Amino acid sequence: xxxxxxxxxxxxxxxxxxxxxxxxxxxxxxxxxxxxxxxxxxxxxxxxxxxxxxxxxxxxxxxxxxxxxxxxxxxxxxxxxxxxxxxxxxxxxxxxxxxxxxxxxxxxxxxxxxxxxxxxxxxxxxxxxxxxxxxxxxxxxxxxxxxxxxxxxxxxxxxxxxxxxxxxxxxxxxxxxxxxxxxxxxxxxxxxxxxxxxxxxxxxxxxxxxxxxxxxxxxxxxxxxxxxxxxxxxxxxxxxxxxxxxxxxxxxxxxxxxxxxxxxxxxxxxxxxxxxxxxxxxxxx
Ligand code: C2E
Ligand code: MG
Ligand code: MG
Ligand code: MG
Numbered sequence: 245x246x247x248x249x250x251x252x253x254x255x256x257x258x259x260x261x262x263x264x265x266x267x268x269x270x271x272x273x274x275x276x277x278x279x280x281x282x283x284x285x286x287x288x289x290x291x292x293x294x295x296x297x298x299x300x301x302x303x304x305x306x307x308x309x310x311x312x313x314x315x316x317x318x319x320x321x322x323x324x325x326x327x328x329x330x331x332x333x334x335x336x337x338x339x340x341x342x343x344x345x346x347x348x349x350x351x352x353x354x355x356x357x358x359x360x361x362x363x364x365x366x367x368x369x370x371x372x373x374x375x376x377x378x379x380x381x382x383x384x385x386x387x388x389x390x391x392x393x394x395x396x397x398x399x400x401x402x403x404x405x406x407x408x409x410x411x412x413x414x415x416x417x418x419x420x421x422x423x424x425x426x427x428x429x430x431x432x433x434x435x436x437x438x439x440x441x442x443x444x445x446x447x448x449x450x451x452x453x454x455x456x457x458x459x460x461x462x463x464x465x466x467x468x469x470x471x472x473x474x475x476x477x478x479x480x481x482x483x484x485x486x487x488x489x490x491x492x493x494x495x496x497x498x499x500x501x502x503x504x505x506x507x508x509x510x511x512x513x514x515x516x517x518x519x520x521x522x523x524x525x526x527x528x529x
Contacts, residue, residue, distance in 0.1 A: 268324075274310060275321055275330055279337060283309050286341050287507035290516065291359065291478065291500045294492040299517045301357030301391070303500060304342035305507045306334070326365045335366045336375060343383040343390070345510050350385075354514055359391040359421065364398030368405070373412045380418075387417035391442065394420060396428035399438060407437060414439040421478065425466060435473070442498075443470050447481020450501070454490055467496050 278284060288302040308316040325331040339360055346358040366372055380387055392413060399406040399422075410420055421442035422435075426449060445466050452459045463479070470477035479491050482501030491499055505516055 272324055272328060275325060278308060279333055284337065286338065287509055288513050289500050289507040290505045291498055292504050294497060294499055299520060301359060302513065303359040304338060306338055326363055331363045331365050332369060335363055339376065339379050343379050343385050346385055346389060347383040349514065354517060357389050357391055359393055361393045364401060367394060367398055367409060368402055373409055377416060391419040391421055393423040395423050396430050400429060400434060410439045426462060440475065442476050442478055445477060445479045450479050450481040450487060453487045464494060467494050
């Protein structure tokens with residue numbers, strides 16, 4: 245504040261900070277009623293097995309249709325919801341909705357694995373394991389059909405407790421993926437102790453794959469790490485045929501990204517899968 249120069253620019257600065265604060269407060273207020281106003285919905289991004297070319301699952305991603313602002317991206321409201329605790333009921337809603345959808349797809353002949361992002365705040369709840377298990381029972385989803393995505397950081401900041409919960413999930417047969425792998429504070433010692441089955445290569449390393457040598461090496465390292473720890477590796481943010489080909493050749497098993505599909509509304513998902521598999525059959529035969 246001291247370095248803003250003239251008196252006018254100082255006032256201008258204060259005014260804009262004030263405005264920002266007010267906008268933030270308003271967003272927070274709106275966020276607190278968004279659930280009861282049915283303003284959230286989920287979209288689903290296909291996850292593809294690179295060896296078989298089949299869609300094996302979907303990541304559920306939340307969307308907020310704000311009455312005045314339009315679509316608010318999760319990166320703009322999830323951190324806020326984590327700070328004020330709203331992420332707990334919102335996260336429960338996501339889990340319920342995603343499992344309901346997975347059950348519906350299974351009923352219609354498309355059994356898929358569903359991946360749900362779990363916030364650090366949710367993972368810290370004492371009731372989280374029960375919440376997840378009762379949601380699976382409610383929708384009659386086999387535990388192996390659910391994957392929970394956690395970040396390294398959310399596990400590390402609460403290590404013993406988090407590992408205990410991940411172990412309970414594992415015992416029940418629920419799969420765990422480490423999301424945004426390589427961007428948090430990773431430690432190989434802890435990774436070894438974490439009961440997880442999948443590593444997700446963050447999209448920041450995939451974006452310039454084959455263009456940026458360092459990113460390529462980082463992606464390679466994660467794939468090799470997966471091999472040595474016997475974890476499957478999924479690349480996120482795959483946008484080009486070149487990236488897909490490289491990852492597949494390099495031994496990365498799974499991928500998701502705009503190259504295959506953007507996250508889709510539930511109603512479009514199955515027809516996408518049918519078309520995608522149809523194309524595959526064509527190009528194979
Ligand atoms: P994430 O879990 O790492 O999800 C991947 C993000 O990459 C998604 O952004 C997805 O739409 C985007 N993406 C997928 N393919 C591509 C691609 O080819 N290129 C590019 N540039 N982007 C791609 P989205 O949906 O905006 O979500 C952002 C983040 O918000 C997520 O990152 C996750 O951390 C958080 N999030 C989303 N939904 C939920 C939720 O239900 N609960 C919680 N706790 N967090 C969520
Ligand atoms: Mg994720
Ligand atoms: Mg991710
Ligand atoms: Mg990410």
